[in-house]
Amino acid sequence: MWDYSEKVKDHFFNPRNAGALEDANAVGEVGSISCGDALKLMLKVNPETEIIEDARFQTFGCGSAIASSSALTELIKGKTIVEARALTNQDIAEFLGGLPPEKMHCSVMGQEALTAAVAAWTGEAVDEDDHEEGALICKCFAVDAGMIERAIRTNKLTSLEMVTFYTKAGGGCSSCREPLEELLADVNAAMVADGTLSAAEAFVFGAAPAPTPKAKATGFVIPDLPPAPPAAPAPLQEPIAIQPIRVKPVTAAKLPPAPAPAPAARTSAQEAIAIARILEEMRPTFQADGGDVTLLDVDGNRVSVEMTGACAGCQIASLTLGGLRKRIREQLGRDFIVVPAPRN
Numbered sequence: 001m002w003d004y005s006e007k008v009k010d011h012f013f014n015p016r017n018a019g020a021l022e023d024a025n026a027v028g029e030v031g032s033i034s035c036g037d038a039l040k041l042m043l044k045v046n047p048e049t050e051i052i053e054d055a056r057f058q059t060f061g062c063g064s065a066i067a068s069s070s071a072l073t074e075l076i077k078g079k080t081i082v083e084a085r086a087l088t089n090q091d092i093a094e095f096l097g098g099l100p101p102e103k104m105h106c107s108v109m110g111q112e113a114l115t116a117a118v119a120a121w122t123g124e125a126v127d128e129d130d131h132e133e134g135a136l137i138c139k140c141f142a143v144d145a146g147m148i149e150r151a152i153r154t155n156k157l158t159s160l161e162m163v164t165f166y167t168k169a170g171g172g173c174s175s176c177r178e179p180l181e182e183l184l185a186d187v188n189a190a191m192v193a194d195g196t197l198s199a200a201e202a203f204v205f206g207a208a209p210a211p212t213p214k215a216k217a218t219g220f221v222i223p224d225l226p227p228a229p230p231a232a233p234a235p236l237q238e239p240i241a242i243q244p245i246r247v248k249p250v251t252a253a254k255l256p257p258a259p260a261p262a263p264a265a266r267t268s269a270q271e272a273i274a275i276a277r278i279l280e281e282m283r284p285t286f287q288a289d290g291g292d293v294t295l296l297d298v299d300g301n302r303v304s305v306e307m308t309g310a311c312a313g314c315q316i317a318s319l320t321l322g323g324l325r326k327r328i329r330e331q332l333g334r335d336f337i338v339v340p341a342p343r344n
Contacts, residue, residue, distance in 0.1 A: 005096060050121075065106040174323060
């Protein structure tokens with residue numbers, strides 16, 4: 001369970017300015033219902049003073065997304081377009097008394113919607129935005145390079161994990177990990193060059209990541225395997241005299257071919273442990289949106305899992321299971337079927 005502030009809970013249970021704004025003259029939309037969270041921000045701007053007289057929102061997402069959208073409308077009402085443009089996702093999070101790191105993408109979504117709405121009012125194009133499927137960095141959550149770069153610069157992100165927390169990019173099948181790392185390294189290098197980040201903090205592509213604490217296991221228990229004991233030295237023996245034996249020569253053609261070495265096989269228990277460990281590595285991604293996936297059973301090539309929280313009934317559950325199946329196949333060298341347990 002996430003540790004939410006009382007203000008987050010208040011804006012979730014009692015959202016301000018929710019619903020459509022019929023006479024809106026500036027609208028910003030981000031996200032996609034088919035890919036996860038989505039937000040539509042509607043503004044009524046006075047054309048003479050450029051003051052935002054009203055703001056309303058429609059959000060599809062978790063409690064943090066609703067609370068962040070509600071807070072955003074409260075923050076910008078009464079401000080001019082220029083003043084609203086300066087608002088960042090950190091301002092939204094601070095207004096709510098803070099958000100869990102794994103939920104910061106909700107505040108970023110608010111800032112992105114505001115940026116789009118301001119651009120719609122001023123007629124400006126949002127730099128580097130390209131939501132065409134072929135140009136997306138993360139196709140699972142429809143995140144492009146422009147949004148990722150803005151989040152990195154605004155929040156001084158220096159790790160792939162934090163990029164995922166703030167944008168959700170990389171939180172699905174993980175196939176975008178390498179381009180994400182390259183983009184993070186490039187943006188961090190530019191930030192070092194302009195003095196907004198120190199070289200010691202910057203992410204370097206290809207560098208080994210800092211070790212992170214082991215996630216707490218739930219459901220399937222992963223045993224801690226003891227280290228193998230050192231091999232005992234072979235006892236010394238007296239030399240044995242061997243008499244030479246005359247052997248009739250044999251041609252190479254008559255020798256049977258040497259058998260190929262058999263691949264090291266895992267037992268079913270070892271495979272179950274390996275799959276459980278893969279789930280543990282992926283668990284922070286599942287939990288980032290308030291869900292979880294727990295291993296229930298491994299029977300031959302059939303892996304049964306329980307999907308709980310936001311993962312249960314999620315519209316992208318098939319992508320989650322597909323990403324898990326791909327990771328298992330890559331690490332164990334054979335294919336498995338990953339199926340969710342039926343919900344009661």
